[in-house]
Amino acid sequence: MSYQPIKFYQTGTFTVGNRLLEPEDRSVQANMRRTNSLNSGHRACQGCGEALGARYAIDAAMSATDNQLIAVNATGCLEVFSTPYPETSWQIPWIHSLFGNTAAVATGIAAALKIKAIKGGNDRVRVIAQGGDGGTTDIGFGCLSGMFERNDDVLYICYDNEGYMNTGVQRSSATPPAARTATTMAVGEQPGNVFGQGKNLPLIAMAHGIPYVATATVADLHDLEAKVTRAMQIHGARYIHIFVPCPLGWGSASNDTIRLARLAKETGLFPVFEAEHGEVTAVSKIRRPLPVDDYLKLQRRFAHLFGARPRTDVIARIQAQADRNIRKYQLLQEAPQ
């Protein structure tokens, strides 16, 4: 008898229903024993992608390490919204030192843990460092590159909201071309951020030859959890770059955070992949290619491209960038044979 396989996806998403998965594949967040490492009650904006990403990432790391985890946090939105004294949302040992030294502080913790283990202490404790894109790609870059280069036993997570949000939405080296920020104003002939600048930190991380690099978005939280879990199974320097929309900085609706993250991936603007020792080992394919307009239109930071005189020239350049990513990472689904 012939049969038609049926897949159950949550409405409007491509995420398969959690209950249909094998127990070991289910989301950490769906587990009654999830740790709520970043507990509720913090002060993030409604729809904050960074808060969502951090909660999933840290809970997944907790689950992967049997709750033997220490986190270091750079200055930035995540640090500020989670800890105004005397309240802290963190249920795990957590330290904030400075804006630009997070990776180095994590190195110090990892070194201390190594010696404690040699001396007969708990040898299972692991370290995560986390920061925003500014704290990662700009001011913390020296310390991060040093940590990578020494292959210190640290997982560094960058929550990329494409700008310095905590200080009022300024440009970072992760701000995309044409985006309006407080320092890349939407005025003049070439409004917003310029083309041809900026850093691709996942690629730079890979160039260090470290054991594991991955990108993820808050649209596919299951994939994000899997990557964090995978990273915690590896020793040495690891890097995960998570795309986290910021409703306040991007001028987007707070209920569009996950949609925007999905569109960033589905347009090809944000390639989602894994790499080991500098080699790409897996990419998340685009299911249904979409034009970049769909992504850009939902954000006021790109509103100047769609006014009375739409900047089709600029949009075309952004589309070309997406197309380049699609070719470079082979992001399109193979046609069924």
Add this chain to the structure above:
Amino acid sequence: MLKQTEGSRAVAEAVALCRPEVICAYPISPQTHIVEALGEQVKSGALVNCEFINVESEFAAMSVAIGASAAGARAYTATASQGLLFMAEAVFNAAGLGLPIVMTVANRAIGAPINIWNDHTDAMSQRDCGWIQLFAENNQEALDLHIQAFRLAEELSVPVMVCMDGFILTHAYERVDMPTQEQVDTYLPPYAPRQILDPAEPVSIGAMVGPEAFMEVRYLAHAKQMQAIELIPGYAEEFRGVFGRDSGGLIHTYRADDAETIVVALGSVLGTVKDTVDEMRERGISIGVLGIACFRPWPLLAVRAVLAGAKRVVVLEKSLAVGLGGIVSANVETSLAANTCELYAVIAGLGGRPITRASLHRVFGEAIAGKLAHLSFLDLDHTIVDRVLAREQQTRRSGPIAEAVLRDIAAVSGLRAKDQT
């Protein structure tokens, strides 16, 4: 055990005897020999249970030490000059977080103009950041102070900077009495942290603090330093009990009891000052010395007690608060209270300019004769300075300052040579 060794190696050996668990290394003269020697000890297995980490900057060195200390490890690093400034943000942070890191500062001038030689500008730039600052007079004391530093830092949960004069001490081969491991273990108990990142008892360290509590947090940092004032003499006393010699403490005095003139200084220059004072005493001049062994916390009352009977105080200092004058003398002034003696700030030895006995005789003599300005610069070449200033009056594009001075030195020495022929 007595041995003849370089100051840097002596300090490295003493640090190793303190059983550090994480050491961060980044090269800068004149500190480098210290971390090199420690690295060798770790690599050869002489120093066990210690991570030696080659970091990419001093900012990272202090940051790695912060992480290590917060995770409960005994952490150490060393730096100097530009390196201390490069790590400044983390230096404040370590103090603010209350992490008992010990750091050697091999005192060196700060550029521009770049200069590798000794003065105290680097340490003085961080004097108000919340670290305890101890100044060594000689290599024996430099070595001993590190052992006391770990004890003090860990007792109070406050970081301690041990300052030793670059090159003058770090690169000098002197005889030192190297303690045994048993002695150090007797004196220095294992590190028992007040705060630690531990999954068994999670805490948040470094949370954001607003106006409602910030004052209290800062005051507590001050209160810790006031506690240090109480502890330091006792620790020096205990040190004598275990190691059999005087080292450390808040202050050192020399022939100061009845002295009409007291010279205040810190670091290795105290040797030259004492020699000069001896010679002056032989000539019947009533002069003595007050050495500041602990600059932060400022030993207000101890200094006041020593200076109480003095008619005049000459502060010889290797740093300059540009636009004000003396830094140490400004601190000494706080100790004078009702004492209306004359206070002279003598800026000396900047960028390694030798401080000679001849110059000290002259300047102390001028102070005693009431002929010294309240702020003076030892052996400053006024001819050169005047030439540069005059040229700046005449020419708008007078050029780079340091190069102008060097050019004038050549020109003036040429003129002087001609005069003599």
